[in-house]
Amino acid sequence: MAKLQKSIDKRNALVKATIELVNNNGFHATPMSKIAKMAKVSPATIYLYFENKQDLVNQTYIEVKAEYTNYAFATYEENMSVEDGFELIWKRIADFKLKECEHAMFLAQCDNTPMIDEPSRIEGIKHLQPLLDLWQRGKKEGLVKPLSDFILYAYAINPLSFLMITQKRGAFQLNESHIEEAYQAAWDSIKVNK
Amino acid sequence: MAKLQKSIDKRNALVKATIELVNNNGFHATPMSKIAKMAKVSPATIYLYFENKQDLVNQTYIEVKAEYTNYAFATYEENMSVEDGFELIWKRIADFKLKECEHAMFLAQCDNTPMIDEPSRIEGIKHLQPLLDLWQRGKKEGLVKPLSDFILYAYAINPLSFLMITQKRGAFQLNESHIEEAYQAAWDSIKVNK
Amino acid sequence: MAKLQKSIDKRNALVKATIELVNNNGFHATPMSKIAKMAKVSPATIYLYFENKQDLVNQTYIEVKAEYTNYAFATYEENMSVEDGFELIWKRIADFKLKECEHAMFLAQCDNTPMIDEPSRIEGIKHLQPLLDLWQRGKKEGLVKPLSDFILYAYAINPLSFLMITQKRGAFQLNESHIEEAYQAAWDSIKVNK
Amino acid sequence: MAKLQKSIDKRNALVKATIELVNNNGFHATPMSKIAKMAKVSPATIYLYFENKQDLVNQTYIEVKAEYTNYAFATYEENMSVEDGFELIWKRIADFKLKECEHAMFLAQCDNTPMIDEPSRIEGIKHLQPLLDLWQRGKKEGLVKPLSDFILYAYAINPLSFLMITQKRGAFQLNESHIEEAYQAAWDSIKVNK
DNA sequence: CATGAATGAGGATTCATTCAT
DNA sequence: TATGAATGAATCCTCATTCAT
Numbered sequence: 001m002a003k004l005q006k007s008i009d010k011r012n013a014l015v016k017a018t019i020e021l022v023n024n025n026g027f028h029a030t031p032m033s034k035i036a037k038m039a040k041v042s043p044a045t046i047y048l049y050f051e052n053k054q055d056l057v058n059q060t061y062i063e064v065k066a067e068y069t070n071y072a073f074a075t076y077e078e079n080m081s082v083e084d085g086f087e088l089i090w091k092r093i094a095d096f097k098l099k100e101c102e103h104a105m106f107l108a109q110c111d112n113t114p115m116i117d118e119p120s121r122i123e124g125i126k127h128l129q130p131l132l133d134l135w136q137r138g139k140k141e142g143l144v145k146p147l148s149d150f151i152l153y154a155y156a157i158n159p160l161s162f163l164m165i166t167q168k169r170g171a172f173q174l175n176e177s178h179i180e181e182a183y184q185a186a187w188d189s190i191k192v193n194k
Numbered sequence: 195m196a197k198l199q200k201s202i203d204k205r206n207a208l209v210k211a212t213i214e215l216v217n218n219n220g221f222h223a224t225p226m227s228k229i230a231k232m233a234k235v236s237p238a239t240i241y242l243y244f245e246n247k248q249d250l251v252n253q254t255y256i257e258v259k260a261e262y263t264n265y266a267f268a269t270y271e272e273n274m275s276v277e278d279g280f281e282l283i284w285k286r287i288a289d290f291k292l293k294e295c296e297h298a299m300f301l302a303q304c305d306n307t308p309m310i311d312e313p314s315r316i317e318g319i320k321h322l323q324p325l326l327d328l329w330q331r332g333k334k335e336g337l338v339k340p341l342s343d344f345i346l347y348a349y350a351i352n353p354l355s356f357l358m359i360t361q362k363r364g365a366f367q368l369n370e371s372h373i374e375e376a377y378q379a380a381w382d383s384i385k386v387n388k
Numbered sequence: 389m390a391k392l393q394k395s396i397d398k399r400n401a402l403v404k405a406t407i408e409l410v411n412n413n414g415f416h417a418t419p420m421s422k423i424a425k426m427a428k429v430s431p432a433t434i435y436l437y438f439e440n441k442q443d444l445v446n447q448t449y450i451e452v453k454a455e456y457t458n459y460a461f462a463t464y465e466e467n468m469s470v471e472d473g474f475e476l477i478w479k480r481i482a483d484f485k486l487k488e489c490e491h492a493m494f495l496a497q498c499d500n501t502p503m504i505d506e507p508s509r510i511e512g513i514k515h516l517q518p519l520l521d522l523w524q525r526g527k528k529e530g531l532v533k534p535l536s537d538f539i540l541y542a543y544a545i546n547p548l549s550f551l552m553i554t555q556k557r558g559a560f561q562l563n564e565s566h567i568e569e570a571y572q573a574a575w576d577s578i579k580v581n582k
Numbered sequence: 583m584a585k586l587q588k589s590i591d592k593r594n595a596l597v598k599a600t601i602e603l604v605n606n607n608g609f610h611a612t613p614m615s616k617i618a619k620m621a622k623v624s625p626a627t628i629y630l631y632f633e634n635k636q637d638l639v640n641q642t643y644i645e646v647k648a649e650y651t652n653y654a655f656a657t658y659e660e661n662m663s664v665e666d667g668f669e670l671i672w673k674r675i676a677d678f679k680l681k682e683c684e685h686a687m688f689l690a691q692c693d694n695t696p697m698i699d700e701p702s703r704i705e706g707i708k709h710l711q712p713l714l715d716l717w718q719r720g721k722k723e724g725l726v727k728p729l730s731d732f733i734l735y736a737y738a739i740n741p742l743s744f745l746m747i748t749q750k751r752g753a754f755q756l757n758e759s760h761i762e763e764a765y766q767a768a769w770d771s772i773k774v775n776k
Numbered sequence: 777c778a779t780g781a782a783t784g785a786g787g788a789t790t791c792a793t794t795c796a797t
Numbered sequence: 798t799a800t801g802a803a804t805g806a807a808t809c810c811t812c813a814t815t816c817a818t
Contacts, residue, residue: 440789
């Protein structure tokens with residue numbers, strides 16, 4: 001049992017190190033040896049847990065993406081009103097992007113880069129379903145514009161990534177009222193104008 | 195004259211090759227030798243035009259960014275109404291992102307990655323000023339929400355990057371009416387609701 | 389134990405190869421790949437034992453210098469008379485320079501070239517102290533001229549390097565009586581004439 | 583005529599640049615491009631005056647060596663007494679090594695390094711003949727020890743190189759009385775003790 | 777004579793991965 | 798399971814030399 005825990009710890013340490021190093025240097029500028037060192041493990045050990053470097057980032061991506069969506073939907077319930085549900089999810093996502101900044105940065109880099117392979121990317125998207133369902137409901141109820149989910153996501157959710165990166169770069173500091181303003185902009189962009 | 199032209203051609207070929215290869219493989223997975231091969235010059239020749247690999251991508255970034263903003267503002271005039279001006283600029287940007295997809299992809303990767311150094315990034319932002327001025331005017335006239343430029347950009351412009359990448363990945367095909375919908379969403383997100 | 393020994397063997401092989409190749413070609417004309425090949429290891433392996441090429445020659449220099457001075461003073465004892473002590477040390481040095489010709493050549497090249505960095509050079513000089521002490525004693529006893537150690541070294545010891553190099557180049561063959569003559573010249577140059 | 587002078591100037595500039603750069607960096611760490619730049623000439627131009635890099639240093643070596651011996655014997659006359667002649671030559675050499683330090687350093691590096699090819703080395707030695715003749719006379723007159731010229735050179739002349747290098751490295755500063763002491767040591771080492 | 781541009785060959789160094797233990 | 802040592806294959810970059818002008 002202790003042995004199993006130790007294994008899990010090592011795996012987690014590797015994933016953690018991968019996120020931090022890839023965030024700061026990019027995928028190809030992050031050597032396996034550094035990941036190993038940061039995880040306090042031998043380079044050879046990585047290959048007991050992951051097939052190769054690509055597999056390591058793929059799995060890291062999938063895990064972080066799952067963590068992200070889990071967080072996003074943790075308090076959401078399907079019987080909420082569309083607007084309440086959207087606000088809830090949106091704010092959870094904003095919360096995640098700001099509080100788990102490292103993880104969110106990692107996702108942003110993966111999503112804008114040829115660094116993750118296609119199957120893993122698709123795997124990562126799956127968990128977004130509840131949001132898409134909510135939008136579906138919203139469209140039916142005439143509250144949400146009848147747009148492609150891609151466009152809805154582009155305007156309702158994705159801008160948060162830009163704001164987070166900008167903040168991380170130090171160009172701009174997000175506070176509570178910025179968040180509120182951003183939420184308004186998000187909702188305004190997808191809601192049906194009465 | 196012929197000699198100078200030849201030099202310019204070589205430089206351009208190198209920049210072009212850089213864009214294409216970095217797009218497909220990322221910065222660190224693009225060897226100088228491949229760039230040289232694609233540009234049909236010797237690897238050593240690159241160093242006649244650029245100090246090193248970092249300088250090559252920095253300069254490429256700045257040039258593409260300039261091309262992007264030039265395109266965006268080419269037909270804009272300062273005496274246009276805020277809404278007309280915004281629509282014009284927005285559509286030029288959309289146009290660029292879809293028609294010069296390769297270049298736009300390159301910018302997206304640069305902007306979401308620790309691949310460009312800070313001075314070049316700052317240099318690249320400079321040229322956006324006319325849009326910021328337009329927003330300033332819009333705010334004064336009570337047409338545009340009094341938000342930080344970062345938030346306005348996040349909602350009005352940045353979503354196009356997401357849509358372009360998604361389309362490039364083949365998950366989704368943008369047509370004319372999608373563009374129109376996206377424009378509406380962009381404008382709705384930043385305009386003051388009457 | 390076997391593992392440690394293997395490591396030591398590899399390091400030694402690398403140092404040996406460095407001496408031989410640098411002797412014949414000079415520092416900059418000796419590629420790491422050739423050193424690796426001669427030591428029968430991969431080029432990458434060198435970097436397990438040395439930080440970089442400069443470090444490799446620095447360490448090699450220090451080791452050979454230490455070997456040189458160890459040999460020089462191996463049979464010397466501080467209670468010997470100044471003249472006996474000097475003769476003993478001088479002849480050990482001559483012996484070393486002629487028998488361990490490769491090593492002596494290497495030192496000569498290092499000492500006449502901007503190839504070793506300053507700290508290593510200083511480190512290499514340290515071990516000469518017993519000779520300087522002997523001269524100090526000789527000066528007190530009125531047997532050795534009251535000159536700077538640098539001048540004493542220039543006349544008493546350094547000429548051996550010239551002779552060794554000349555012999556190595558084949559211009560001249562040193563035999564026993566030459567050695568004796570050289571010793572006389574050395575001693576005559578620094579001893580006080582009665 | 584002006585054209586010829588210009589050519590000579592360029593050649594001289596190249597030789598000068600070679601000396602300075604090789605002195606500071608060594609032969610192989612001195613690129614042709616840097617030599618060209620320092621001589622204010624195109625890299626291609628070097629090849630109008632010299633066959634290749636090796637030829638450039640060979641010729642530079644020979645010229646500096648000639649300059650050295652010319653200086654050494656400039657005021658010497660064959661009818662001087664052996665001791666006067668030796669002192670004169672020795673002091674001229676010392677003078678050269680200290681005043682034309684750069685040139686002397688260059689020679690030292692060439693002489694202790696596999697950097698000059700054999701024929702050039704031999705060519706360089708030729709001009710030393712007057713000194714060897716003087717020693718010959720000294721031996722006949724019973725003033726100079728009947729030793730090989732190599733040994734005489736090793737003790738009478740070569741130590742100056744060591745002192746010069748040591749001074750150049752900053753470990754030691756030679757003044758007038760040091761020179762006098764060194765001369766005494768040189769003469770003591772080769773003169774016959776009465 | 778003179779050159780700046782061009783380059784192929786080569787050099788130092790790194791790194792993903794393997795292997796003996 | 799875990800590792801440190803080892804490595805071949807790259808990668809960035811340099812440089813002596815050439816060539817078209």
